[in-house]
Amino acid sequence: MTAKLCPHCKAPLNEGATVCATCGRDVVPKKKPPSLLGIGCLAIVILIFVVTCSALTSTQPTSTSSQPARHSGNGPPQTDWCKLASQKENSASSAINNDSYQTSYDAAVAGLKDNESCDDEDSNLVNHAFLLSMKALAEHHLSSGDSRTDLNEANALLETCITKPGLYGTHTGASCQTQQQYNIQNQTNWDMGQ
Numbered sequence: 001m002t003a004k005l006c007p008h009c010k011a012p013l014n015e016g017a018t019v020c021a022t023c024g025r026d027v028v029p030k031k032k033p034p035s036l037l038g039i040g041c042l043a044i045v046i047l048i049f050v051v052t053c054s055a056l057t058s059t060q061p062t063s064t065s066s067q068p069a070r071h072s073g074n075g076p077p078q079t080d081w082c083k084l085a086s087q088k089e090n091s092a093s094s095a096i097n098n099d100s101y102q103t104s105y106d107a108a109v110a111g112l113k114d115n116e117s118c119d120d121e122d123s124n125l126v127n128h129a130f131l132l133s134m135k136a137l138a139e140h141h142l143s144s145g146d147s148r149t150d151l152n153e154a155n156a157l158l159e160t161c162i163t164k165p166g167l168y169g170t171h172t173g174a175s176c177q178t179q180q181q182y183n184i185q186n187q188t189n190w191d192m193g194q
Contacts, residue, residue: 082123085115089127092134096141105138105145125164126172129157133183140190151187155180 004013004027011022018028088111095104111131118124132154139145161167161176 079117081114081117082120082127085111085118085127085131086123087111088114089130089134092131092138096134096137099141101138101141104134105142108132108135108138122164122167122172125157125161126167126176129154129161129176130179132157133179136183137186140186148187148190151183155183158183 004015004017005011006013006020006023006025006027008025008027009020009023011020013020013027018026020027088107092104092107092111095101095107108131111127112135115124115127115131118127132150135145136147136150136154139147139150158176158180162173162180164173167173167176
């Protein structure tokens with residue numbers, strides 16, 4: 001068995017040593033706390049998404065029930081799945097911002113299920129992209145699922161959002177671009193082990 005060497009002065013280390021007896025430097029890397037820049041970027045992305053979702057749903061009627069509803073002529077109100085999915089994305093974003101990764105994951109998965117019934121093409125696209133982004137970020141922190149595949153799919157959806165006629169050049173398109181950049185930054189940090 002080869003003795004471990006100090007990464008700084010290359011002196012042999014005693015088994016289990018955390019500090020080099022020769023140079024006095026730490027030999028066990030310390031875990032870095034989350035960067036304030038990353039947390040600040042996440043807060044900005046969440047704010048942009050909330051404003052975007054408000055803009056997308058501002059023309060839809062509101063409801064005071066726990067599930068948004070809309071009326072289609074006569075008969076009982078129908079669930080507004082697009083708005084419900086958007087609300088779940090907001091919950092997932094808030095949870096991930098508070099390091100509540102399981103809560104974020106659960107909200108994102110529930111939002112993706114609700115979004116399957118969203119019949120507005122633009123809202124469905126935006127919701128799907130943002131919900132999948134939140135799911136991937138939560139999966140990474142929970143060390144479960146396939147965060148890279150989900151993040152790649154989210155980025156492809158965000159690219160569609162950025163370039164889609166009707167969304168291109170709008171606040172919503174810009175929000176999609178910001179989220180895509182944030183996702184890419186996170187993936188780069190994952191690749192670097194941060």
